[in-house]
Amino acid sequence: MQVTVQPSDIAGVIIAPASKSSMQRACAAALVRKGKSIIGNPGHSNDDKAALGVMQALGAVITSHTDTELTIESNGVNAVNPEVNCGESGLGIRMFAPLVALNKQAMRIDGEGSLRNRPMDFFDDTLPKLGVNITSNNGKLPLGIQGPLKPKNIEIDGSLSSQFLTGLLMAYAAAEASNVTIVVNDLKSKPYIDLTLKVMDDFGLPLPINNNYESFYFPAEDATQTNEPVISYTVESDWSGGAFLLVAGALAGKIVVKGLDPFSTQADKAILQALMDSGCSMSVEANQIEIGPTAKGIEGLKAFQFDANDCPDLFPPLVALAAYCQGTTVIEGVHRLTHKESNRALTLQDEFGKMGLEIVLQDNLMLVKGGLGLQGANVHSRHDHRIAMACAVAALRASSETVIEEADAINKSYPDFYRHLQQLGASVNVSEAMPS
Numbered sequence: 001m002q003v004t005v006q007p008s009d010i011a012g013v014i015i016a017p018a019s020k021s022s023m024q025r026a027c028a029a030a031l032v033r034k035g036k037s038i039i040g041n042p043g044h045s046n047d048d049k050a051a052l053g054v055m056q057a058l059g060a061v062i063t064s065h066t067d068t069e070l071t072i073e074s075n076g077v078n079a080v081n082p083e084v085n086c087g088e089s090g091l092g093i094r095m096f097a098p099l100v101a102l103n104k105q106a107m108r109i110d111g112e113g114s115l116r117n118r119p120m121d122f123f124d125d126t127l128p129k130l131g132v133n134i135t136s137n138n139g140k141l142p143l144g145i146q147g148p149l150k151p152k153n154i155e156i157d158g159s160l161s162s163q164f165l166t167g168l169l170m171a172y173a174a175a176e177a178s179n180v181t182i183v184v185n186d187l188k189s190k191p192y193i194d195l196t197l198k199v200m201d202d203f204g205l206p207l208p209i210n211n212n213y214e215s216f217y218f219p220a221e222d223a224t225q226t227n228e229p230v231i232s233y234t235v236e237s238d239w240s241g242g243a244f245l246l247v248a249g250a251l252a253g254k255i256v257v258k259g260l261d262p263f264s265t266q267a268d269k270a271i272l273q274a275l276m277d278s279g280c281s282m283s284v285e286a287n288q289i290e291i292g293p294t295a296k297g298i299e300g301l302k303a304f305q306f307d308a309n310d311c312p313d314l315f316p317p318l319v320a321l322a323a324y325c326q327g328t329t330v331i332e333g334v335h336r337l338t339h340k341e342s343n344r345a346l347t348l349q350d351e352f353g354k355m356g357l358e359i360v361l362q363d364n365l366m367l368v369k370g371g372l373g374l375q376g377a378n379v380h381s382r383h384d385h386r387i388a389m390a391c392a393v394a395a396l397r398a399s400s401e402t403v404i405e406e407a408d409a410i411n412k413s414y415p416d417f418y419r420h421l422q423q424l425g426a427s428v429n430v431s432e433a434m435p436s
């Protein structure tokens with residue numbers, strides 16, 4: 001798919017999409033618990049669809065599914081299909097692999113696209129310590145796994161990704177871990193663990209005691225949880241996708257974004273701090289955010305400093321914002337970007353470079369030399385949803401039209417993104433690319 005974005009003003013009201021982080025966790029929790037789970041506001045991104053497929057392969061049954069509600073019945077993890085496919089979802093494989101390992105039978109886990117190149121050697125190191133046999137393709141997919149996983153005291157590295165810990169926490173809860181501790185060294189993306197614990201709590205799963213994100217202790221008896229026959233959970237609106245809408249508003253608004261909860265545990269609500277520091281005009285309420293440029297227009301936006309070590313998915317929207325802020329914006333956390341859908345520091349540098357933006361990488365810092373204007377260009381998503389969305393947002397204020405190749409990458413997290421920009425009045429033309 002090819003998308004052409006013309007420089008545009010935007011206005012109006014838009015509802016942020018469902019969070020794939022919240023939806024995928026809800027699928028895992030609904031699988032793990034015994035009983036019926038009713039999930040409101042279910043997402044329909046490719047990552048969400050992959051999670052539904054994995055959950056069904058592991059024994060959960062979808063009894064009804066509409067745009068607004070999904071009902072799942074489960075009796076705990078009990079695979080009905082020895083093959084699971086996590087699509088392109090990093091969270092999907094890293095959260096579900098330990099749940100797959102709860103089965104006695106031999107299982108195979110595979111994925112697609114960029115996921116086949118992302119590191120999974122954590123499992124080669126960790127799962128055997130929990131009684132699981134594993135084979136991998138030199139630390140990459142596909143994985144062969146045979147359990148059952150038995151919770152034990154274990155020490156893991158949390159510096160590459162928090163997603164492995166999310167999977168172990170879910171699996172330990174499912175296996176009724178008792179008097180065991182997961183020690184985690186150098187955990188990154190900590191708020192994502194808060195979201196995991198919140199979803200586990202909402203689904204009534206046994207909860208570990210979080211000792212400052214350094215260790216997670218599952219007590220011998222967990223008196224706090226109840227075994228409700230039916231659980232209702234509403235998938236949160238997505239601060240990660242919402243960040244692109246908010247930046248679009250700050251550059252080309254005024255718009256109102258609805259649905260984003262300022263009290264969410266989602267890491268990417270930290271976009272609010274960067275937006276405030278940029279000087280854009282913003283009013284945050286419990287159920288809506290109104291946002292536009294400064295009183296002086298886009299020229300009044302100023303460079304900012306931001307630590308994205310714990311919210312790495314904000315880099316792409318932050319670069320789109322910083323491109324139009326006067327001065328050099330400094331964003332910390334570049335090391336967190338190497339193993340995403342693309343090597344994101346480099347793809348941001350390349351693709352925004354085509355629009356005339358200078359981005360300098362200095363060890364863990366990204367320096368964005370903003371405020372000089374961008375030109376429209378022919379850019380490429382590099383098969384990374386967040387690169388496509390960042391280019392589309394930046395294109396709203398470029399001097400001429402921007403064409404985004406392989407723009408359908410957005411389906412991974414936010415399939416309605418271009419439609420939402422169109423609803424806000426942006427000139428966005430979606431066409432299938434001509435076969436070469």
Ligand SMILES: O=C(O)C1=C[C@@H](OP(=O)(O)O)[C@@H](O)[C@H](O)C1
Nearest residue numbers: 021091160161162163189192313
């Ligand atoms: O748990 C999650 O939902 C996610 C955690 C983060 O990954 P890392 O923990 O690898 O930073 C984030 O980048 C990813 O998009 C989603």
Ligand SMILES: C=C(OP(=O)(O)O)C(=O)O
Nearest residue numbers: 088089090091313340341
């Ligand atoms: C990196 C991402 O997701 P995941 O790791 O779950 O594939 C993302 O959504 O930007």
